[in-house]
Amino acid sequence: MRRIGVFCCWCGSNIGGVIDVPRLAMEALNLPAVAFSTDYKYMCSEPGQELIVRAVAEHRLDGVVVAACSPRIHEATFRQTLERAGLNPYLLVMANVREHCTWVHPDDPERAFAKALALVRGAAAKAARTEPLAAGTLPVTRRALVIGGGIAGIQAALDIADAGFEVLLVEREPTIGGKMVLLDKTFPTLDCSACISTPKMVAVAQHPRIRLFTYAEVVGLKGFLGNFEVTIRQKARSVDHGKCTGCGACWAKCPARVPNEYNLGLDRRKAIYVPFPQAVPNKPVIDRRHCRQFTRGRCGVCQKVCPVGAIDYAEEDREWQERVGAVVVATGFDLFEWAEAYGEYGYGRYPDVITGLQFERLANAAGPTGGKIVRPSDGAVPRTVVFVQCVGSRDEAKGREYCSRVCCMYTAKHAWQVLEKIPEAEVFVFYIDVRTAGKAYEEFYVRARRAGAHYIRGRVARIYPEGNRLRVVGTDTLLGRPVEVPADLVVLATGMVPAAGSGELARILGCGLDKDGFFQEAHPKLRPVEAGTAGIFLAGTCQGPKDIPDTVAQGSAAAAKVVGLLVREEIAYEPTVAMVDQTRCTGCGKCRAVCPFKAIELVTRQVRAGTAVAERVVAEVNPGLCAGCGNCTVACPSGVIDLKGFTNEQLLAEVDALCL
């Protein structure tokens, strides 16, 4: 016969103010297998826990029920108490008499008492059927994968590598650098963005513990925390980077000219190209969608001019597997595709209506105009520039309810830059609210206004061409009257959306996305850089819109989490996993089909049946992958799978006790 102790907590007046806790303890003593019971004001306090430790020893208890708050709050606490008492921590069962009883039935103490007793009865019945469980351990592969080579991924990779662990950094574009390297200046300090980000790109390339894969994608992920196997696809560059010296002869001679995505289509690049002069690696790839050798089947100019014979048109995509212990997702954002959604702004038909990122390229000394702010249509210097905020942000009608957080500040910076670079320019900013939550942000915004930017509160209803200018029609909601501004250039503060392909990557990684398609963190306050899947971490704008300081902070935070994992040689897994009675398993595989965690494999095993030993195909659970959901226990037609911690016997006993 088991000897169960029942410990009833008052939780001050939370439980004790509604039901008679000493009476609950008295009644519990009548339950089967209960050898001891008592009550205490605060069972989770030091004296309360000490009371449990002493009672276990004095009454030789071999199982404990704590009738208190939710196990989601204090199960871990009391498991430690059991360990201190010399008991296996899994011999604890909690009865949730606070959240599930006294807090919801404070006006009905009689029924609340009956319910509390039923919950204790159920817990005691389960406790009498518990068995010691041991957490197993699994070795950790001590290297990390970082997906995305923007500033978040760069920061995470450098921090992890500096801590002494190998990092695989996978970037799908031909260069790392992400969006930050495209920016001209960063608010509010007006630092040159490239000047502060390119040294970090070089540090990545030169780091002895970072292996950089550009023009490559993650196409598969198997395994679990500490033991992932990632499949990386290297897209064919058609250029052997082992031989290539980056001399530039090929792109100088390439006859194909295509819109340059790194300047947001404001100029053209060649089909064999290095995205920008500071690219890492600083060696070209061939864009096969536009290369004449591929589209027309003949050209071969680059191959002819390459002095080292690095061009290889026959190169194919390559895939291979690597083992890693942790994954950082840092896939960033894309700009909202405003042209499809905003017909009132011309569906992208007017060349002088541009996005904030295009403005960055115009203002950038390394951009298509050498840093001169001009109209894309005719190259003229604009006299009147209108900025429109919240395009694709805070706009329910366009399906984007959230605030993109950076647009208010980058618009203030753009306004400042126009006023600085173009004397006598007029600047108008249409806004809904100006949000400047950040260190020295408000001060910068005030500076931009004092420099002469006219802020008009209201949405822009329409933009249409008038001669070779544009007319911007809106409402000043503070004055309550319509406003019309003739403009030479209109800059739309387009919001952030998750990077293209985020959904597909989330599916590959087994991560969740939020309602807007950003990666979902494990807890919005307390676990902001962890994905819901153990061993996968989030950094930067893949998790939601944020500015550069927050992105870098998250990159470092994710790195700290990864390092915290990789410093361990092995990790413990929860022992509440499924177990298969292989002597009775028929190997039908139904359990494998329903397992959401791919934790069940069919294996051939020597199985003893009575006195005979036979080789049979049976199901086997990988305890590292098993999350303990128990779906397999229900799917098994032979009923030979059980779940530790929630066994059939325990659950049936609990049902019986609850129904008494």
Next chain:
Amino acid sequence: MSVTPREPKIVAFCCNWCSYAAADLAGITRLRYPAVLRILRVPCSGRVHPQLVLRALQRGADAVLVSG
């Protein structure tokens, strides 16, 4: 002849990760619901074998709620 209405008995199987946590939240926000509901914690609604439901009904439950 008058009949005293009998109190129903309801057994609820709640998934630890969602509806069990939601029942906690109901407590934290001090919502009210009838005390005839008895909540049983399971690691997933997928753990609830039909046998468990039948057993509850056999033992006198008037209704069974599987939530997850």
